[in-house]
Amino acid sequence: MASFLHARAALLPICLSLACGSDGETADLADDGTDGTDGADDDGSVGTGDTTGDGSSGAAPTSGITWHEHIAPLILPSCAGCHRDGGIAPFSFESYEGTQPLAEAIVAAVESGAMPPFAASETADCEPKHGWKDDLRLSEDDKQMLRDWANDGAPEGDPSLAAEVPAVPQTTLQDPDQSLRMAGSTTIEGTTDRFVCYSLDPGLTEDAFIEAIQVVPGNDKIVHHVLIYVDESGDTAELADEDGAFDCSGGALGGALVGAWAPGAVPNRMPADAGMQIPAGARLVMNVHYHPTGVGPEVDEATGIDIVWTEERPFLRHG
Template structure:
């Protein structure tokens, strides 16, 4: 699972946290409706959020019973603490979400949408699920999924007409999760501003930014934070390491319309970010060498608001590093297509009109890893494009099979890595000879909303054969696996 080539040393494999994550990883979060920008066609599995309530405003209701007791659940005692902790990373004035939820007046009209979104599992965006074919070896860090009781609370509140309750009885409001990396060593931002505006029906643009961390000697990274310069239009970000600094030749440090990848052929994906994302921090005792002179590439998905031109001039990264390597060093390996491993089906090709099409890949952990080496998996991410609907990765070791990650409701618009919630020495161990297996399922029909969106972007009205590549009409079947190695190889 790990490459023994030193060129594979990358910035820390990253843990991403979408709206609703808590730093403690507790299940106290609740969430609301879609967080897409107005006019977006990329809502996560539900109806498009446009900034106007999709249900009628709840009927007026009293906040107390005939006996004078507060109606429960109500805003001040029950709902406000959950919304504050879960939603206000995105649902604030000027945020990426199409409406704010910072007080009762703003929130009450969305009560029905909140209830339906959390009941359907559309929010918070979390796609690593336990299934009949996948029981991960450890829980995931920052898992924001709601308990049945929390979901029921939102539904009960909506059913009651969204009562406000008594401000005098209000529960203390928690602080929203911090989105700032503690004690960053350096912050770097884009060198050239970009302006984004709707062009006809096109609202989504992918531009690559090349950033120079400025380290003249190797440094050891344990934390990274994406800085969204204009949250109105920065939809999500993918992060790559350009070890050879090839992107330094881009005029102004920008390659516009670079597609869904890095803009160069030899950079490696190390993670991503979505609105509300928290700092990405390696497990205690783990660092990654960032080679001297390497650059970092941000593939920024900009989503035009439709309200006129918007400028981004400050998107970048905050990095935290030291001059000393920790006991564990981390590598990030890409497996599948395009990555290391062998196809079990031949070249990736999804016929037009195919539903339930499967592509599978296998990678054998190399024998060069010493039998005494301690290699632990600590984060995993899946990656497909818009034809993909279901992806699973597992490890076969002798007669034992361990599922690392299953994303059975794949959504291209909400990509993240999933970090295990365990000390690095207790995380899942791999050994030479273990086989990593990938299974990707695709639906190349008009029944797949991703295909409809993909074709619209390309000006087509019927499915076409889809092969391997980074463009709108291409696909991948790729897993990124972050491992930590005790003492190095």
């Protein structure tokens, strides 16, 4: 509790310094749990100390923001989908030891908007009515908290006070009904990007609805991004070789787009009363953009799609 109030004190230095001058109770709160810097609070200079303090003076009050209580629960849900062991990002934020030396870089990346990568934005012309799905962006208060933590030297805090960390986004679809995979193998070499399409047969004998879909990259050294189109007629079976592959361009193929993937993407799960209708006999075309490593051949033999299906119309089922 005390450290929560200290966090608020750092976020709202001016309000609290006014309160300090007139309210003994607030001064008590400032005294709670701090060290020799309390003298500054008592003489009413907390506002000045907070706003001018750069962490270099022993008299500057600290924000009280710690890894265990504030920063882990703040950044893990937004960042650790990629910044985890085995994730696509170059370093993991799962441990304090791994994250602490990067505190300044984290503040810079978050303030510039480079991280988390999120290309959509609200503008005067485009103000989405329902907000964005899977929005990882941090609020201004969150950014301020990161800044305060970094200014204090990114302290660890007390592990026994650790706050519960909300779920980290999963990049794999749990319990798919169907896993479709490319049948053959594709070798990518040289220095030129290639687009290869794979015509996959979900075997639908009646119309069905996609509830959730995720692309699984077979070789993440070369799979740059993937788009999934519906081939309602099933005609792409004829374009394809015996493994279901055919060379294509990066452009749209004509059918509806029902899936898209780039590194770090989370599964696309429909809201409860929605689904994407796929007609009986349709095929799904996986348009894969391959980007060569430039240092030698790489083989992909496993890129595919995981799907959760339902045969019931979702809006009837869910009322």
